Amino acid sequence: MTTTVQKLVNSNTWFTIITAAFVFAAVPSISNADGWELRTTLDEVPGTREIESGNIDKAIRISKVRLPHVSQQRKVAVLTNLCIGYIMSKNFDEAENYCSQAVERPNEQAVSYNNRGVLKALQGDYDGAMQDFASAANSDCFGECSVSENVPKDLPRPIAKRNFGKAELQAKAAKDAAEDQIAARSN
Numbered sequence: 509m510t511t512t513v514q515k516l517v518n519s520n521t522w523f524t525i526i527t528a529a530f531v532f533a534a535v536p537s538i539s540n541a542d543g544w545e546l547r548t549t550l551d552e553v554p555g556t557r558e559i560e561s562g563n564i565d566k567a568i569r570i571s572k573v574r575l576p577h578v579s580q581q582r583k584v585a586v587l588t589n590l591c592i593g594y595i596m597s598k599n600f601d602e603a604e605n606y607c608s609q610a611v612e613r614p615n616e617q618a619v620s621y622n623n624r625g626v627l628k629a630l631q632g633d634y635d636g637a638m639q640d641f642a643s644a645a646n647s648d649c650f651g652e653c654s655v656s657e658n659v660p661k662d663l664p665r666p667i668a669k670r671n672f673g674k675a676e677l678q679a680k681a682a683k684d685a686a687e688d689q690i691a692a693r694s695n
Contacts, residue, residue: 544674545671547623548560548585548588549584549616551585553589554571554573555586564593564596568593571586571593572590575590584610584620585616587606587610587620588620588623590603591606591610591620591624592623595630600627600630607627608624617647620644621644622671625668625671629678634675634676638676638679641669644667644671
């Protein structure tokens with residue numbers, strides 16, 4: 509009897525581990541760019557795994573090759589990979605091009621606005637970043653859009669809200685620093 513219960517417990521444990529592995533493998537990636545949170549789309553396309561693994565140059569190459577050939581529905585995922593790739597490689601001009609193209613697509617608005625907000629924040633445009641983070645946080649929202657405590661923290665809207673808070677702090681710090689400089693010059 510003890511052996512049967514132990515085998516049942518062991519098989520349940522393995523089932524739980526395997527199920528968890530599949531769940532975590534299906535969750536889109538969150539990358540950090542200087543502490544800001546970037547996010548891939550739910551739709552995995554060629555180049556997404558490379559973004560997730562940090563192989564940015566390869567992700568950009570694959571995504572640029574795939575962009576003209578991908579369906580309209582999946583195009584935002586490739587544009588998002590290019591947006592993130594160029595942000596991570598600090599090529600902000602190219603990132604701006606692809607991030608803005610992703611925002612223009614009708615799907616994955618929360619992800620697209622969030623990533624473009626990160627780009628603007630990295631460029632020092634905190635007001636523009638906060639506008640994009642607010643758009644991301646309110647994307648696909650009908651009525652009240654508050655993020656409750658039981659919503660997973662890795663979803664696009666909670667990520668955008670965290671990025672918004674960070675952008676607010678950075679904007680205030682930049683404003684305070686500018687006021688301190690003006691005060692120091694007048695003394």
